Amino acid sequence: MTSRQPWRLGPGRRLTLAGPLEHLDDLVKAVLLTGPQERLHQPGFGAGLGASVLFEPLSGELGSTVAARIQGSLADALGDRIQLVGVDVSVSESTIAAEVTYRPLPAGASRTVAFTLPGAGS
Incomplete structure (x- = not known):
């Protein structure tokens, strides 16, 4: 996956750069929420935690x-x-929650990305 510059909308609606760790968090979220077959030239890219689930x-x-x-x-x-340090996925009656813990390479402190999505129910 080619990365692009980690631009963000900052205070005063001006473009600012995100830090490298925040950019990694964004890349992890992009992989998690992108569904298989969603990218034209990378059909296997993505975990599919978004709309398909x-x-x-x-x-x-x-x-x-x-x-x-x-x-x-x-x-x-x-x-x-x-x-990747750990992946924890929990399913309740109406939501699915994922928590990913990873360590940036070559060396870095562990970081966690977590979010909860509504589900269709059982």
């Missing part, structure tokens, strides 16, 4: 499938930038 029945099997997709997708897309 929203319409699946929430179950323990879905949680383990999503966790496996997250691990594989992050290793493929960002394996040269991060070391």
